[in-house]
Amino acid sequence: MKFGIEKCVAWYGNIRTTEDWKLWAKGDLNYLPEGDLPPLKQIPAMQRRRLSPFAKLSLHCILESLGDNASNIPCVFSSRHGDLHKTAKLIEDVATKNDLSPTHFGLSVHNAVAGLYSIFANNKQPMTAISAGEDSLMMAIVDAYAKLESQHLDKILVVYTDQIVPEQYSQYVSNEEQTLSVAFILTKYQPATGIQLTLEKQTEHSDEKLTFQPLDFLKFFHGEYKESVIQSKRYQWRISRRLF
Template sequence: MRFYVNNFCYLSAENKTMLSDERHCFDKSDLPKLDWVSPIQRRRLSAFTKMALHCASEVNSERANCPVVFSSRHGDLHKTASLLDSLALKESLSPTGFSMSVHNATAGLFSILTNNQAASNTVSAGKESLLMALVDAYAKLKSDNLDQVLVVHCDQALPIEYLGYQDEKQIDHCLAMLISKSIATGEELTIERSEKKPLNEDALLPHGIMIGQFLRSKNSRCLLQGRHNNWSVKALT
């Protein structure tokens, strides 16, 4: 795949003090303020949704009617875990909480709040969720004759109850990119698959963080380890 990243926004709690349960999480005071969202709506938003809406809005600041591909490995798992706790205690579920726990809730909310009437979809593909979102966005650029696609990836550190299943470092993060197939003002990238080989311990970082760090650093190459193969991300400009 070859495309241009015309704009990006990256948030990560990787530099926050690690909690005793091995997670890097944003404090409530660290989360984006979302001044462009009405107060009554902001109060209903989870940390996951605030991160995703902030990065998406920063990248598409002109509110262009742009197709969107959201991705997340776990979705708003903290909200889902809270709902499961309520079920276990035989308590009634919050209708708002339930509606915002589904995997594509943030994508729908972004469309409503920004009046974005273009198509959107949400991808979940395990550790490679962001990469598969980029594959989907690239396919849209090539087949639908689109000028650009907004890609948004968001994940949080797992709730304590799920830490026994972790296979990567647990860090709150979000990455949004506005990609196109023709040069504008951005950086040209290629993404290629290769045979799976052991990588260094950075392979334990979520792909969203590794690509976010790569875009910030202006390095020429980033290697990612997937389930069945490795991926090479290269900057050509």
């Protein structure tokens, strides 16, 4: 797969601007788990108050990456866990026999953020939501690339968001997972700025320690690496940046 990436926006604790990410990729800026959220001043206050932290992070990255293109671009949204904090609260309400909020339920589904973005930006383009375990971001790129090629698109938005899971679920996930949101525009391949991604099936379980894929991807994108290999339990993703 060969494609280009433009206007990548990501929020990860204190690392938020392109310059922050470049410094972090070089090892010159350390991550700090700051808990403040994007102000989202472009969204009316009444709508903004209903948004969960998960939704606020996602919409910030989406709107900042798109700018004036917010209403006319298809989208692939991805998340491993979705808005699990909201879902966990609903499960707790069921267990304690409390009434469920239809609004909270509607905003907890996996494509809720895509729907919120569609409504706010009046974007009627096709949108999909992907969940593929630890490969969720990379599979979203595969899905976006397939749409880019098969539907002859010029560009498509890719979004990934996850939060540190609620404490009762922490034993089931890797300690490497962090709260992070990223959005970028996938475009047709151009040799000067292009990226190649190849996928290989793992035939044997790797003993190599698995890391958080979105961070691996962002370190490659903002760093000076020509090639990087991103491992999962199922796949090996080889990503390179060079002239072909």
